[in-house]
Amino acid sequence: xxxxxxxxxxxxxxxxxxxxxxxxxxxxxxxxxxxxxxxxxxxxxxxxxxxxxxxxxxxxxxxxxxxxxxxxxxxxxxxxxxxxxxxxxxxxxxxxxxxxxxxxxxxxxxxxxxxxxxxxxxxxxxxxxxxxxxxxxxxxxxxxxxxxxxxxxxxxxxxxxxxxxxxxxxxxxxxxxxxxxxxxxxxxxxxxxxxxxxxxxxxxxxxxxxxxxxxxxxxxxxxxxxxxxxxxxxxxxxxxxxxxxxxxxxxxxxxxxxxxxxxxxxxxxxxxxxxxxxxxxxxxxxxxxxxxxxxxxxxxxxxxxxxxxxxxxxxxxxxxxxxxxxxxxxxxxxxxxxxxxxxxxxxxxxxxxxxxxxxxxxxxxxxxxxxxxxxxxxxxxxxxxxxxxxxxxxxxxxxxxxxxxxxxxxxxxxxxxxxxxxxxxxxxxxxxxxxxxxxxxxxxxxxxxxxxxxxxxxxxxxxxxxxxxxxxxxxxx
Ligand SMILES: [Ca+2]
Numbered sequence: 001x002x003x004x005x006x007x008x009x010x011x012x013x014x015x016x017x018x019x020x021x022x023x024x025x026x027x028x029x030x031x032x033x034x035x036x037x038x039x040x041x042x043x044x045x046x047x048x049x050x051x052x053x054x055x056x057x058x059x060x061x062x063x064x065x066x067x068x069x070x071x072x073x074x075x076x077x078x079x080x081x082x083x084x085x086x087x088x089x090x091x092x093x094x095x096x097x098x099x100x101x102x103x104x105x106x107x108x109x110x111x112x113x114x115x116x117x118x119x120x121x122x123x124x125x126x127x128x129x130x131x132x133x134x135x136x137x138x139x140x141x142x143x144x145x146x147x148x149x150x151x152x153x154x155x156x157x158x159x160x161x162x163x164x165x166x167x168x169x170x171x172x173x174x175x176x177x178x179x180x181x182x183x184x185x186x187x188x189x190x191x192x193x194x195x196x197x198x199x200x201x202x203x204x205x206x207x208x209x210x211x212x213x214x215x216x217x218x219x220x221x222x223x224x225x226x227x228x229x230x231x232x233x234x235x236x237x238x239x240x241x242x243x244x245x246x247x248x249x250x251x252x253x254x255x256x257x258x259x260x261x262x263x264x265x266x267x268x269x270x271x272x273x274x275x276x277x278x279x280x281x282x283x284x285x286x287x288x289x290x291x292x293x294x295x296x297x298x299x300x301x302x303x304x305x306x307x308x309x310x311x312x313x314x315x316x317x318x319x320x321x322x323x324x325x326x327x328x329x330x331x332x333x334x335x336x337x338x339x340x341x342x343x344x345x346x347x348x349x350x351x352x353x354x355x356x357x358x359x360x361x362x363x364x365x366x367x368x369x370x371x372x373x374x375x376x377x378x379x380x381x382x383x384x385x386x387x388x389x390x391x392x393x394x395x396x397x398x399x400x401x402x403x404x405x406x407x408x409x410x411x412x413x414x415x416x417x418x419x420x421x422x423x424x425x426x427x428x429x430x431x432x433x434x435x436x437x438x439x440x441x442x443x444x445x446x447x448x449x450x451x452x453x454x455x456x457x458x459x460x461x462x463x464x465x466x467x468x469x470x471x472x473x474x475x476x477x
Contacts, residue, residue, distance in 0.1 A: 272301030293345035314441030347374035394459020442466035
């Protein structure tokens with residue numbers, strides 16, 4: 001902007017010079033005109049064109065007295081210093097001749113000045129044009145610089161934005177790395193736990209191998225048909241485990257055995273109701289043999305109820321394979337799963353009802369009952385058949401009615417993936433679960449997990465609350 005103002009100032013000076021030159025030229029023209037009109041009285045119309053100043057000069061010249069100037073001209077000071085006096089006084093021929101010669105000299109002088117003025121004007125025009133060209137080039141240069149500055153500014157802003165974006169990206173990446181690191185640590189810990197479980201199972205298998213040999217089933221005999229599940233092995237006092245209750249039982253074998261002493265030796269009983277009817281009222285472990293079943297099993301009996309599942313302290317891992325869910329696992333006096341095959345035979349011998357007893361971490365106890373309960377055979381994936389609900393826990397199992405059982409290695413649910421992988425258990429998953437009593441036992445109720453994999457009953461505290469206690473039990477109608 002200052003350049004532009006400077007340029008304007010230069011142009012102003014130029015114009016002022018031009019005007020000054022024009023004024024001088026005009027004065028010279030007036031003088032020329034007056035000289036051309038002769039030494040007589042000036043013609044009023046010619047003088048009148050020069051404006052009021054000329055009128056005054058005319059009036060003064062009309063009053064000229066002998067010996068004094070008839071016309072007074074103001075000529076440019078560059079050439080003539082002071083006033084120029086032309087005497088027009090009437091007198092001798094010498095005086096007139098002198099005046100004429102002076103006038104001729106003046107005319108020459110004026111012509112010269114006129115020529116100089118023309119030259120000056122031409123020079124000025126050339127300079128003006130040159131200045132204009134300079135101005136245009138300066139303008140173009142300023143525009144170019146301004147454009148470049150704008151471009152640089154925008155580019156710097158872009159750089160700042162890009163830098164901010166990169167910083168954000170770096171921050172996010174760092175966070176992800178930290179999360180991955182934490183996840184890796186967690187996986188490492190899980191791997192350690194699993195490794196120790198595998199070692200324990202190997203030890204148990206080694207120790208139990210000799211016991212399995214004599215336990216071949218004897219069909220068509222009232223002698224116990226030696227069928228048993230992991231449950232018995234888990235709690236066998238004869239098979240001390242290296243670890244406390246958190247030890248995971250070994251996988252079921254083709255030729256199971258009985259190793260846990262029942263609470264009462266008599267039996268086997270058809271179910272716990274049969275135990276109760278036989279006068280055995282104490283809660284505990286009893287030997288059962290379902291009617292028409294070529295197998296013996298043990299279960300926890302409580303007031304005629306046959307407990308088929310129990311959660312209470314997270315001591316047993318319920319994330320198991322199909323075979324393990326089929327045969328059962330856990331500790332009969334603790335957490336356990338009776339086994340789908342046992343459930344099938346039990347519920348095939350009579351009409352049973354199901355009771356689900358739940359307790360939250362504040363000690364509140366609720367229940368859900370279904371007036372009929374049985375399973376289809378393994379060929380139909382132990383499909384759940386459930387009757388009407390009643391109770392005060394809310395109905396979170398009817399949604400699973402008529403659904404096949406799903407485990408981590410056998411996906412029979414309606415979901416595109418395997419629900420067992422997400423719910424960390426085995427259940428009659430649908431898409432996926434309103435109840436997940438075989439899920440992960442979390443301490444304290446509300447838990448944080450990527451998936452809803454706790455021990456939950458959706459109608460009682462929702463899917464993100466892991467219950468303290470849960471038990472499933474059956475009783476003939
Ligand atoms: Ca599926």
